[in-house]
Amino acid sequence: MTALLSVQELTKLFGGVAAVDRVSFALPKGKLTGLIGPNGSGKSTMINLISGLHSPTRGTVQFKGQDITSLPPHRIACLGIARTFQLLRLFGDLSAFENVLIGAHLRGKHGFAAACGGPLLTGAEERRLHDLAREALEFVGLGPRAGVKAKLLTSGEGRLLEIARAIVAEPELVLLDEPAAGLNSAETGVLAEKLLSLVERGKTLLLVDHHMSLVMNVVSSVIVLAGGRVLTIGTPQEVQADGRVIESYLGSGEIYRRHRAKREVSEH
Structure with a gap:
């Protein structure tokens, strides 16, 4: 499958601390990919690196085979990458x-x-x-x-x-940073429909969100970050059954609660 965007060994240090640490992955063209992880795992930093808001300490970002590492945001936007923000930035x-x-x-x-x-x-x-x-x-x-x-x-x-x-x-690629934040269930349902419609139109999407039901129901694959590193990459079913992912969310994560509920149902 053709990769529209690829990230290789991407690293971002803030004051000597790695917010993103040697992350590599590829986004297949025309697919909706999820990027999840506990708070502080590097999700929004990754979006900022791809969109040019931050420059990486090391590593590369390629879009359609072109190296866009450290290009300014307006140049990246002109190439066909758009984004939304975790905090609304409307006029x-x-x-x-x-x-x-x-x-x-x-x-x-x-x-x-x-x-x-x-x-x-x-x-x-x-x-x-x-x-x-x-x-x-x-x-x-x-x-x-x-x-x-x-x-x-x-x-x-x-x-x-x-x-x-x-x-x-x-744009060919849309980066979505917490688009479901603050939405009620009806609004989240509308959002899910719009995201799937965009994929049907041939768009490539990278979705960052804490709303696990939304993510797992609309994406074709999931990248999981933990501590700034890639923990695993797989289908929603594979990720939800992965013990490492469940452990990273233990105590507060929705993936853990959903997995436990499924296990309890299967045992009865």
Whole structure:
């Protein structure tokens, strides 16, 4: 299976402490891969390294065979990698539509996309970006809320708005950092549907989340980090049955609770 992105021996030190330690993995094209682990295992740091927010101490990141290690975030975005953030980074006083339109300009050749090196947009191209922004809002179910200021949206709507802004530029790879944080069960269900729809559209997704039911129900494979290192990589079924994973979550992890519940059911 063709890898869209590969990470080799990636390491990030903060004050001499390894937040990520010699991590290697590959993301297959057109698949949804989960990245899980206990708090402090290096998940968000990994997202930051791939997206260029942090530069690695050692190791490499390759996207479509190109070395993107230590490229600045705007260059990585121009190459076709988008991301969301654990803490919402929306423009509160701008409407939902305006927030998505900012992301749409990565498709164009001005604004944020000036860094991509293209000419200015024509009026027709600008109208096309407006259409794309509306389509992205409709896709995540926020079409009727397009004119509402971002700061007035619910937490769940804000998460969906970030996804709309990430996908409107039609990236090949989307990095999702805790998109289910603060969502209720109904909103999480909607999120799961949208993620699977993106995969059906050919997108490649890397999902970081503590919501194990969400992760295990939508991903095709799971990378487990513990202490900044890869503990294991496997299917959801393999990971949930792995004693090392269960041990890493012992006492507080949902994987452990789910495994124990399944075992109790099987014993009766």
